[in-house]
Amino acid sequence: xxxxxxxxxxxxxxxxxxxxxxxxEELIASKIPYIAPGVGQxxxxxxxxxxxxxxxxxxxxxxxxxxxxxxDGFTSVTMWDQAAAIAALVSAKELNxxxxxxxxxxxxQMLKTLASIPLYKKELPNKVxxxxxxxxxxxxxxxxxxxxxxxxxxxxxxxxWLKIVGNRYPELRSQTKxxxxxxxxxxxxxxxxxxxxxxxKGKENYNQEGRLGYENYAAYGLKLWxxxxxxxxxxxAKTAFVNLYGQGVPYDKRDFKNSGGNNYVLSEPYIxxxxxxGFQALPKAYADRVLAAQEARYQKTKLLTAVTExxxxxxxxxxxxxxxxxxxxxxxxxxxxxKYNNLRFLSAKAAIGWHVLYNTAxxxxxxxxxQTKLKSKNGWYNGFYESLKEPxxxxxxxxxxxxxxxxxxxxxxxxxxxxSSAKERIQN
Numbered sequence: 001x002x003x004x005x006x007x008x009x010x011x012x013x014x015x016x017x018x019x020x021x022x023x024x025e026e027l028i029a030s031k032i033p034y035i036a037p038g039v040g041q042x043x044x045x046x047x048x049x050x051x052x053x054x055x056x057x058x059x060x061x062x063x064x065x066x067x068x069x070x071x072d073g074f075t076s077v078t079m080w081d082q083a084a085a086i087a088a089l090v091s092a093k094e095l096n097x098x099x100x101x102x103x104x105x106x107x108x109q110m111l112k113t114l115a116s117i118p119l120y121k122k123e124l125p126n127k128v129x130x131x132x133x134x135x136x137x138x139x140x141x142x143x144x145x146x147x148x149x150x151x152x153x154x155x156x157x158x159x160x161w162l163k164i165v166g167n168r169y170p171e172l173r174s175q176t177k178x179x180x181x182x183x184x185x186x187x188x189x190x191x192x193x194x195x196x197x198x199x200x201k202g203k204e205n206y207n208q209e210g211r212l213g214y215e216n217y218a219a220y221g222l223k224l225w226x227x228x229x230x231x232x233x234x235x236x237a238k239t240a241f242v243n244l245y246g247q248g249v250p251y252d253k254r255d256f257k258n259s260g261g262n263n264y265v266l267s268e269p270y271i272x273x274x275x276x277x278g279f280q281a282l283p284k285a286y287a288d289r290v291l292a293a294q295e296a297r298y299q300k301t302k303l304l305t306a307v308t309e310x311x312x313x314x315x316x317x318x319x320x321x322x323x324x325x326x327x328x329x330x331x332x333x334x335x336x337x338x339k340y341n342n343l344r345f346l347s348a349k350a351a352i353g354w355h356v357l358y359n360t361a362x363x364x365x366x367x368x369x370x371q372t373k374l375k376s377k378n379g380w381y382n383g384f385y386e387s388l389k390e391p392x393x394x395x396x397x398x399x400x401x402x403x404x405x406x407x408x409x410x411x412x413x414x415x416x417x418x419x420s421s422a423k424e425r426i427q428n
Contacts, residue, residue, distance in 0.1 A: 003387075004342075004387045007301050007303065008341065010300060010301060011330040012329060014244065014245045014246070014300070014329075015242060015243065015244055015324070015329035015330075016242070017243075017327075018240065018242070019240075019241035019242040019244075019248040020241060020243060020248030021248060022248065022250070022283070022286065022289065026283075026285040027283050027285055039410065039411075039412075039413030040411070040413070041411060042407060042410065042411055045371060046407055046410065047095070049370075049371065049380075050091070050092075050095050050097060050403075050407045052375060052379060053088070053380055053400040053401075053403045053404045053407075054088065054092050054097050054098070054400075054404065055377075055379050056072065056088075056379030056380075056397065057085065057088050057089070057092070057397070057400065057401075059072065059073075059378055059379075060073070061085075061106065062131050062132050063105075064132075065109065065110075065113045065131055065132065065134055066107075066108075066110030066112065066113045066114075067082060067085070067110065067129065067131030067132075068085040068131060069131060069397065070397050070398070071311055071395070071397075072394075072396070074142070075142045076128055076130065076131070076137065076139070076142050077128070077129055077131040077397075078127060078128055078129075078151070079125050079151065079154040079157075079158050080153070080154040080157055080158075080398065081396070081397040081398050081401075082110075082114075082158065083154070083157040083160070084397045084398040085110070085401060086107075086110070086161040086162075086164075086165060087161060087401045087404060087405040088397070088401040088404045088405070089103060089107055089110075090107075090161075090164065090165065090168070090405075091408040092404065094408055095404075095407065095408060095411065107165065107172060108172070108175065111165075111172065111176060111179055112175070113134065114179040114182070115175065115178040115179045115181075115182045118134060118136055119182075119183065120147045120148075120197070121147065122184075123150070123183070123187050124150040124183050124184060124185070124187060124188070125150055125154075125155065125183065126146075126147055126148060127139075127149055127154070127198075128148065130142045136148075147199070148198065148199050149196065149197035149199050149204065149205075150188075150196055151196050152188045152189075152194035152195055152209045152210070152222075153209055153214050153218045155183075155185075155188060155221075156188075156194065156217065156219060156220070156221035156222050157218055157221060157272070158221070159180075159218075159221035159222055159224060159225055160220070160221035160224065160277070162176040162179055162180060163221070163417070164416055164417060164420040165420075167421050168419075168420035168421070180225060185222075185225065186227070188222060189222065189227045189232075191231065192228055192229060192230040192231035192232065193208050193231045193232050194208065194210055194215065194218065194219055194222065194229060194232045195207065195208060195209060211238075211254060211261060211262070211263045212235060212238060212239055212250060212251065212252035212263070212265075212282075213252075213264070213265065213266060213269035213270065213282070214268075214269045215252075216232065216233055216273070216281040217269045217272055217273045217277075217281045217282065218232075219232035219233045219281065220233065220273070220277055220280060224417075233281065235250075235281075235282055235283065235286070238252050238254055239251070239252065239253065240252075240253045242329070244296070244297070244323055244324065244329055245296035245297045245299075245300055246296055247289050247292045248289055249265060249290060249324060250265070250286045250289060250290075251263055251265050251324050255325075255326045255327060256326045256337060257326065262320070262325055262326060262333070262337065263325060263326065264320045264322045264325045265290065265325065266320065266322055266323070267290060267291075267294070267307060267308040267347065267350040267353070268308040268347075268349065268350060268353070269282070270286065270287035270290050270291075271350060271354060271357065271402070272353075272402070273287070274287055274353075274357045275353065275356070275406060275415065275416060276405070276415060276417055278414070278417065280415075280417075290323065291354055291358060291363075293323055294306060295362045298362065298365075303386055304346050304365060304366060304369055306347050306350040306351040306354060306366050307323065307330075307332075307344065307345075308321060308349070309321065309322075310345075310349070310382045310383065310392075310394070310396065310398070311394040311396050311399075312343060312382070312392055313382075313392055313393040314343075316334050316340065317394075318335075319332050319334055319343060320332070320333055320335070321343075321345060321347070332344045342387050342388070343385060343388075344385070344386045344387070345384055345385045345386060345392045346369065346383050346384045346386065347383045347399075348370045348374050348380045348382060348383055348403065349398070349399045349403055349406075350366075351366035351367060351369065352370060352402070353406045354366060356406045356407065357409075369384070373391060376393070378395055379400045380399060380400055380403055381393050381394065381395065381399075382395070382396060382399045
């Protein structure tokens with residue numbers, strides 16, 4: 001039996017249903033405002049990491065529009081990745097990587113563009129744009145106009161960053177409000193749930209969007225702007241648990257078989273929620289378990305594990321590297337459920353995000369691994385393939401943006417919503 005086969009066997013054997021649930025006392029404890037354990041000025045290594053991450057944006061920013069390529073050198077951007085660019089820009093300013101004049105110029109142009117960008121059916125931002133021409137496009141087709149729908153998840157993340165910018169920099173608040181007012185935001189919600197659209201064979205489909213993790217994180221962003229997302233924020237009703245390497249990990253009971261949607265368990269929504277909101281959208285106890293399962297896997301296999309979704313440097317070019325999805329443990333799949341477990345990788349953004357949130361011996365190993373293995377001259381590579389033993393050399397705005405905001409969180413020592421003095425508007 002090869003090493004890969006042996007680990008796959010362990011992954012399967014040490015997955016048990018039903019798993020150990022989280023008791024109410026743990027959930028109550030998770031409501032305590034969370035402060036970064038490693039708070040303080042960045043170390044020289046961390047400052048160098050931030051500078052390296054910013055180099056991605058220096059290469060891929062379009063000053064005329066203020067938008068940025070999602071993937072290095074490829075003229076395409078989603079609203080999710082543009083939110084990552086906002087996070088990177090704010091971080092670069094606050095970490096003294098760029099001067100205030102450059103920040104003001106870039107952020108003003110970006111907000112001006114977002115407040116006037118052509119919308120899908122004049123309602124909400126298209127899922128993808130050409131950041132150079134502002135043309136709404138389809139994935140991978142950057143020169144042909146195509147309105148393909150909008151993503152409530154993407155716009156929920158953008159909502160958080162518009163709120164952070166507007167509250168941290170009051171002189172920009174009128175511009176962030178102008179962005180929000182440009183969009184028909186009420187289309188994002190119905191009956192307390194988030195809704196997105198997609199076009200298939202020329203027909204628009206309006207569907208509930210999100211599963212445990214990203215659903216809650218993005219909904220919190222919409223709640224900050226006063227939208228009713230009560231059902232989307234409910235992390236109790238749809239949650240079950242699976243034991244992975246002895247840790248009871250939460251997952252969404254709505255899987256592909258019973259709902260038509262994939263219920264990925266990923267690191268990133270928990271990391272973003274911790275860094276940006278202080279675990280207000282999801283219980284910290286859930287994040288504790290998601291990290292603990294990955295550390296437990298390392299203890300058994302000696303493979304550093306920090307998995308989430310991201311771009312690849314080879315076909316199929318984007319995968320969801322999950323702890324659990326559609327009843328399968330540690331599966332790496334596409335959104336169409338094609339399996340690529342041979343392309344499972346340690347994610348740079350997940351490694352750094354977990355480290356600034358928890359600062360443990362295990363997360364220190366993750367941080368050191370990224371420092372040693374994943375630096376490139378143009379930013380940080382997305383990750384390191386577990387079985388291939390080589391870097392995933394994709395370079396993306398989201399990976400480098402999450403790294404930058406993680407380091408900002410480490411320096412300021414508090415969730416970025418709190419740091420920016422953003423106030424939550426609770427829907428009664």
